[in-house]
Amino acid sequence: MHGEYIEQRNGGYYLAGTRISLDSVVYLFHEGQSPDAIQGDFPSLKRAQVCGAIAFYLDHQAEIDRYLEETERKFEGCGIPMSQANPSLWERIQKARAAVSPAKPDESRA
Numbered sequence: 289m290h291g292e293y294i295e296q297r298n299g300g301y302y303l304a305g306t307r308i309s310l311d312s313v314v315y316l317f318h319e320g321q322s323p324d325a326i327q328g329d330f331p332s333l334k335r336a337q338v339c340g341a342i343a344f345y346l347d348h349q350a351e352i353d354r355y356l357e358e359t360e361r362k363f364e365g366c367g368i369p370m371s372q373a374n375p376s377l378w379e380r381i382q383k384a385r386a387a388v389s390p391a392k393p394d395e396s397r398a
Contacts, residue, residue, distance in 0.1 A: 291344045291347075292304070292340060293336075293343075293344060294344045301352070303333065303337050303340075303341055304337075306333065306337075308330055308332075308333065310341055310344070310352065311359065312329075313330075313338060313341045313345070314345050315377070315380040315383075316329060316380070317345065318380075318383070318387050318388060319384060319387065323335055323342065
């Protein structure tokens with residue numbers, strides 16, 4: 289699976305012709321960041337690349353969400369919890385999860 293703006297290599301998804309992972313864009317998108325804000329985090333990208341990555345994600349959301357979950361499980365299985373190995377990424381994942389499925393009033397997030 290690939291598109292004009294996305295390519296698969298080394299077992300992951302990347303913005304074509306870059307070393308920037310689709311994961312990075314998706315997590316920021318889940319946080320509610322606009323394409324312009326995401327581009328601000330990755331100044332080497334053109335706005336069209338960011339929008340293309342978001343469109344690719346939306347067109348393949350179920351598959352990419354499964355891929356992100358599998359990647360997270362593999363990363364956590366390496367022995368060092370993601371929350372310790374990469375706190376910034378862990379925080380983004382947690383924010384994205386909260387944005388996708390907010391907790392019910394009687395549920396607590398620990």
